[in-house]
Amino acid sequence: MSNNIKVIVAGPRGKMGTEALKLIEKEENLTLVACLDRKNGGKNVGEIDNLPNLDAPIFEDPEKCLSEIEADVLIDLTTPENGYKHTKLALEHGVRPVVGTTGFTPEQLEELKQLAEEKQIGAVIAPNFAVGAVLMMQFSKWAAKHFPDVEIIEKHHDQKLDAPSGTAIKTAELIREVRESHHQGHPNETENLTGARGADSDGMKIHSMRLPGLIAHQEVVFGGLGQTLTIKHDSHHRESFMSGVKLAAEKVMHLEVLVYGLEHLLD
Ligand SMILES: NC(=O)c1ccc[n+]([C@@H]2O[C@H](COP(=O)([O-])OP(=O)(O)OC[C@H]3O[C@@H](n4cnc5c(N)ncnc54)[C@H](O)[C@@H]3O)[C@@H](O)[C@H]2O)c1
Numbered sequence: 464m465s466n467n468i469k470v471i472v473a474g475p476r477g478k479m480g481t482e483a484l485k486l487i488e489k490e491e492n493l494t495l496v497a498c499l500d501r502k503n504g505g506k507n508v509g510e511i512d513n514l515p516n517l518d519a520p521i522f523e524d525p526e527k528c529l530s531e532i533e534a535d536v537l538i539d540l541t542t543p544e545n546g547y548k549h550t551k552l553a554l555e556h557g558v559r560p561v562v563g564t565t566g567f568t569p570e571q572l573e574e575l576k577q578l579a580e581e582k583q584i585g586a587v588i589a590p591n592f593a594v595g596a597v598l599m600m601q602f603s604k605w606a607a608k609h610f611p612d613v614e615i616i617e618k619h620h621d622q623k624l625d626a627p628s629g630t631a632i633k634t635a636e637l638i639r640e641v642r643e644s645h646h647q648g649h650p651n652e653t654e655n656l657t658g659a660r661g662a663d664s665d666g667m668k669i670h671s672m673r674l675p676g677l678i679a680h681q682e683v684v685f686g687g688l689g690q691t692l693t694i695k696h697d698s699h700h701r702e703s704f705m706s707g708v709k710l711a712a713e714k715v716m717h718l719e720v721l722v723y724g725l726e727h728l729l730d
């Protein structure tokens with residue numbers, strides 16, 4: 464385990480960012496050295512209402528933050544557009560990104576992977592930091608070998624920007640590795656209301672639900688002759704993601720490439 468990992472958190476006032484600050488506050492080997500926020504530049508984290516009482520400066524300009532602050536890791540929990548910019552800048556400044564932000568395009572992921580390789584800097588992009596969700600995705604990949612007909616139902620809180628979720632996209636990618644591409648359902652089926660059959664990922668359907676009261680949930684439903692199999696995971700609290708964030712911050716210190724998915728870090 465690496466000792467005293469110096470961390471910048473981007474998005475500290477967000478739902479996940481605040482949880483990440485609480486994690487850093489209680490973990491002895493993680494030290495907050497700065498935050499990157501959309502406002503409060505020039506202030507200290509400890510001065511901001513509802514944030515843990517941590518002593519670290521807040522920056523609004525990511526370039527300035529990464530140039531002035533000596534950091535090992537940038538934890539990004541912001542928005543797709545800003546998360547991508549921060550990850551790229553961090554790699555350019557030799558700071559290892561640990562990214563929970565979802566909604567990056569395949570082209571952006573590929574570009575970041577190449578940049579990490581070129582700079583020989585470790586990076587982790589994990590669409591879901593909850594260990595249970597990672598297992599749900601791995602079990603789904605296994606099940607798909609035996610049940611090639613599958614639909615994914617993901618359910619999230621109604622403030623989520625991207626759809627389908629990063630977890631659903633990653634699940635479909637893992638299933639695609641073991642499943643022959645094929646059309647599911649009746650060949651002549653029609654949608655009488657646009658979107659009724661969900662999004663199509665290589666013949667697999669992904670359905671996205673957004674409601675207040677939800678946090679992050681996914682069911683992967685497999686259908687076979689006379690049977691169905693449902694693999695389900697629920698995050699009831701954002702604490703569920705924090706052991707994965709900690710693991711990623713520790714393991715990224717020993718990586719020289721970008722890994723996409725927490726499964727690459729679990730024993
Ligand atoms: N990987 C995972 O396990 C996991 C779990 C939950 C959420 N997420 C993802 O994490 C991201 C954040 O989720 P959330 O629920 O905390 O959202 P949120 O809206 O509560 O928080 C996002 C925060 O980012 C801040 N922000 C936006 N642009 C910024 C910028 N340029 N600089 C600094 N801060 C900026 C916003 O002010 C906000 O406080 C989303 O992409 C979400 O999908 C991932």
Ligand SMILES: O=C(O)C1=N[C@H](C(=O)O)CCC1
Pocket residue numbers: 565590591592619620623624627628629630631678679
């Ligand atoms: O709250 C969110 O937003 C979440 N996003 C991730 C995703 O897109 O898969 C993971 C769970 C929570």
